[in-house]
Amino acid sequence: QAVVNFERLGEHSAAFQGHDVGFCCLGTTRAKAGADGFVRVDRDYVAQAAELARAGGCKHFVLQSSRGANAQSRFLYLRVKGEVENLVQAVGFDHCTILRPAVLLCKRQESRPMEWIARQFLGAVAWVFPTAYSVPVETVARAMVACVLQPGKGKVKVLENGAIHELGKA
Secondary structure, eight states: OOOOOGGGGGGGGGGGTTOSEEEEOOOOOHHHHHHHHHHIIIIIIHHHHHHHHHHTTOOEEEEEOOTTOOTTOSSHHHHHHHHHHHHHHHTOOSEEEEEEOSEEEOOOSSOOHHHHHHHHHHHHHHHHSTTTSEEEHHHHHHHHHHHHHSOOSSSEEEEEHHHHHHHHHO
8 A cells, every 4th residue: 555645646656556457436525625626636636546557557447436427517526527537538548447326325434414314315215226326335346346357348338326236246
């Protein structure tokens, strides 16, 4: 494990050397980092990490994005997620898997009251419609590993929430 300063990521290129697979779940919130900070973390840091990973020999990059990601979106969150998907694909990995989960069901250390309410509601909805609006983070993690163990054909693969649930069961 290497601790890096994302503001000076280029100085840590050695940490990205010699890995066949890269997993990226980096992200923040606009509330926590502000609009500029959100863009810097969710797009710029991720794109730079992908470039360093590719330069270091990474062949398969797995990116956790978001349901609804679209570089043309009017909404900052979805637009940035779409932009970073495009940037990561452009790096030229042999394989690139993009996961677009819906609302992540997880326990957080920090307090996010509205997210907590949404998770309680979506957790209940998940009993009836398990793959529609949410996904446990453990399922996403299992799907990320499974897509590397079974990369399939094609250079880029995008997994929406339902496919994440299916692959996460494997």
